[in-house]
Amino acid sequence: MLSVENLKIHFDDRESRQEVVRDITFFMEKGEILGLVGESGSGKSMTALTIAGLLKANARLDSGAVYFWYSDEPERKKVNLLQLSAEEMRQLQGNEISMIFQEPMTALNPTMRIGRQVEEALCLHTKLSKEQRRERVLKTLEDVELENPEELVEKYPHELSGGMRQRVMIAAAIVCRPRLLIADEPTTALDVNTQASILELLKKLNQKYGMSILFISHNLRVVGELCHRVLVMKDGEVVEEGRVEEIFSRPRHEYTKTLIAAIPSGTMTNSFHEQRKKVLELRHVNAYYKEGKIRRQILDDVSFTLYEGEMIGLVGESGSGKSTLCKCVLGLLKDYEGEVIHYTERPQMVFQDPYASLNPKKTIGWILEEPLRFCKEGSRKSRRAKAEAMLEKVHLSKEIYDRYPRELSGGQRQRVSIALALMTGTSFILADEALSALDVTVQAQIIALLKELQEQEQICYLFVSHDLDVVNMICSRVLVLKDGHVNWLE
Amino acid sequence: MKYIIKKVTGLIIALLIVSILAFLAFEIIPGDPARTILGTEATDAKVEVLREEMGLNRPLHERYGKWVRDFVTGDMGTSYYYQEPVKEMIGDKIPITVAMTVLSFVLILLVSIPVSILCVRYENRWIDRFFLILNQVTMSIPPFFIGIIFTVVFGLTFKWFTPGGYISYKDDFGGFLGYLILPSLAIALPRAAMTVKMFRSSLIAEMRQDYVRTAYSRGNSPWRVLMKHAVRNGILPVITFLGMMAADIIANSIVIEQVFGIPGIGRTLISSISKRDYPVVEAVIVLIAVVILVLNMIVDLLYQKLDKRIEL
Numbered sequence: 020m021l022s023v024e025n026l027k028i029h030f031d032d033r034e035s036r037q038e039v040v041r042d043i044t045f046f047m048e049k050g051e052i053l054g055l056v057g058e059s060g061s062g063k064s065m066t067a068l069t070i071a072g073l074l075k076a077n078a079r080l081d082s083g084a085v086y087f088w089y090s091d092e093p094e095r096k097k098v099n100l101l102q103l104s105a106e107e108m109r110q111l112q113g114n115e116i117s118m119i120f121q122e123p124m125t126a127l128n129p130t131m132r133i134g135r136q137v138e139e140a141l142c143l144h145t146k147l148s149k150e151q152r153r154e155r156v157l158k159t160l161e162d163v164e165l166e167n168p169e170e171l172v173e174k175y176p177h178e179l180s181g182g183m184r185q186r187v188m189i190a191a192a193i194v195c196r197p198r199l200l201i202a203d204e205p206t207t208a209l210d211v212n213t214q215a216s217i218l219e220l221l222k223k224l225n226q227k228y229g230m231s232i233l234f235i236s237h238n239l240r241v242v243g244e245l246c247h248r249v250l251v252m253k254d255g256e257v258v259e260e261g262r263v264e265e266i267f268s269r270p271r272h273e274y275t276k277t278l279i280a281a282i283p284s285g286t287m288t289n290s291f292h293e294q295r296k297k298v299l300e301l302r303h304v305n306a307y308y309k310e311g312k313i314r315r316q317i318l319d320d321v322s323f324t325l326y327e328g329e330m331i332g333l334v335g336e337s338g339s340g341k342s343t344l345c346k347c348v349l350g351l352l353k354d355y356e357g358e359v360i361h362y363t364e365r366p367q368m369v370f371q372d373p374y375a376s377l378n379p380k381k382t383i384g385w386i387l388e389e390p391l392r393f394c395k396e397g398s399r400k401s402r403r404a405k406a407e408a409m410l411e412k413v414h415l416s417k418e419i420y421d422r423y424p425r426e427l428s429g430g431q432r433q434r435v436s437i438a439l440a441l442m443t444g445t446s447f448i449l450a451d452e453a454l455s456a457l458d459v460t461v462q463a464q465i466i467a468l469l470k471e472l473q474e475q476e477q478i479c480y481l482f483v484s485h486d487l488d489v490v491n492m493i494c495s496r497v498l499v500l501k502d503g504h505v506n507w508l509e
Numbered sequence: 510m511k512y513i514i515k516k517v518t519g520l521i522i523a524l525l526i527v528s529i530l531a532f533l534a535f536e537i538i539p540g541d542p543a544r545t546i547l548g549t550e551a552t553d554a555k556v557e558v559l560r561e562e563m564g565l566n567r568p569l570h571e572r573y574g575k576w577v578r579d580f581v582t583g584d585m586g587t588s589y590y591y592q593e594p595v596k597e598m599i600g601d602k603i604p605i606t607v608a609m610t611v612l613s614f615v616l617i618l619l620v621s622i623p624v625s626i627l628c629v630r631y632e633n634r635w636i637d638r639f640f641l642i643l644n645q646v647t648m649s650i651p652p653f654f655i656g657i658i659f660t661v662v663f664g665l666t667f668k669w670f671t672p673g674g675y676i677s678y679k680d681d682f683g684g685f686l687g688y689l690i691l692p693s694l695a696i697a698l699p700r701a702a703m704t705v706k707m708f709r710s711s712l713i714a715e716m717r718q719d720y721v722r723t724a725y726s727r728g729n730s731p732w733r734v735l736m737k738h739a740v741r742n743g744i745l746p747v748i749t750f751l752g753m754m755a756a757d758i759i760a761n762s763i764v765i766e767q768v769f770g771i772p773g774i775g776r777t778l779i780s781s782i783s784k785r786d787y788p789v790v791e792a793v794i795v796l797i798a799v800v801i802l803v804l805n806m807i808v809d810l811l812y813q814k815l816d817k818r819i820e821l
Contacts, residue, residue: 106730109729110728111728112727113727120722125719126719129742139727139737140727144728175817177817191723192727
């Protein structure tokens, strides 16, 4: 149904030539779910965008062919997608080949009603009447298991949750019943429960309509759950290919082995440190949020204690009250009952996005010294010495002191963020989705660093995440927040 | 509904502040209406008598209170200089200025929206670069100068209109609008250039958004993506910008009325200030404030209509 042959792509920037896809060849059968795994920069998204005809202007195609069979008839009409004109390609896009993207928040048009967005492909590719289109839209919204489609079509994206938006994205992509659906990290931005339900949905649609799915992900566990066959990509090349069971049971390539090893195993050490000092204690906290005139209760009787050198995980879906709990711990929330007791200093935060949370106009040294300058602590020299020592502690070279955030990789930036949190001499870090924006292998390195700091410096963490796997692996205890209640994960 | 109440209360408060400031300004700036009426030859005693008659010697708050009471009942007072009711003096001039302001707005939109869209569709090609340069030039020419150029070129050379040959809207509405087009264009062009600059960059930012990629993935052509998806999102900041420009347009129309000899409210305002004809000035200021505030209210409502994420 799809056959990619000797595909080579590079980026043309003014100075540099960057090869992103080097000679890839693979095929897809009708009705197959093929997983494409690799970390960012491995060329998996580029491959997908090429098939979907969405390559950016600065991407250059060096060689290769992408054959697509758009009929089941015996004569099997096949076209080379790369040789189609823009107009011919547009007739396939959204009609035979559809794509869904990672960010359900931004991938839908914020000022267009849901119904119109789902309907759009029908307007472009079919001659259906208005009533027929409406019927088809409602039917498709039911297919993706959304409730009350009649009301939904009138809504705007901001009125829906992340999971619902992703379902709408899927509905808009499959409304013309395409033969191929390309899914680029469709579950990465969602929380655990929603992730599972979206995967379930894709499976059902595959079975119901015989639609082939090219599923791109950096998460091998997710791919293992959904796909029939897997391609593992690294540095623009396919390093391993095979059926899911084979890949998991007998990985041949070193890289595949590291990927499998990086899947959190789910083992947990349940250790309480009764003899240790308490750092934070919450006693029967009820927190509220005012929405206009309505005062909604967000946290309901939350109690827990965090000890020195301990790492507690906090997981929950979006809207479960995670942020409210964080605000409460940080002392940013006024409207709460109960007690929040800090036995040491307030925590320092490490945020999700290491790209956005460091001031791009300042050097790393300047950023690291900011809290010291603010507290008017030490001389210039001693501040510099402290910053450099801190860089070493997070395993970064001293030379980074004079660099700017844009010159660092995501992993390095997250190390800087951790160093920054520790600059004030705190021993309590509140990590808010601190690993979510990183690749699996980088994640593993940062986890190692957090663990090391925990053991050597007795740093304790409240580790907030939607990724239960990661939390389970690194935290000694895990709190699950649901509808404002907390429970310890057994 | 709650929004309307909030806005109208705000409007009333704003008007009170504006009128008080105007009143205070007249106290501070030098010049005496009674002296202006009687001329420099008049004796101090005579001036004093007239001041007493006009109520100018009463305390400020009393005069202001009386003015507000009259204004609310629809009486805008009597011109010091012409001894005519202010309402009659400015009543038939307001439509002229309002027409010119609205026309300027329409022209700004008519020019800037197509030009911006064209620039973005052909980003960095010659047409985009051409408009960028033209924009830069247009933006830096003051409206009165454009007005003078128009008068020379279209009035004296091509004879498309008679300079100074203003046609009243009471006689010939079509001719009136025709006469207003060039002055409105003189006001609109520099502002249209600013709007293009703003709308173009806002549209370019929208075209880099994820939802635009989604739109392409459904098989939309570049034109369709631009028109059906990006424009509606990209125009939001422009609407705010246009609202902020309302006051600017009215201020410029006052100048342009002089250049083209249009008997709008601007001319009345200028001559009344020099004659110290305070009742007229006060009324004009308050009316201009009303127009600006109402325009901004319309902008708010429009914004909410286009972007449902905004709650009023």
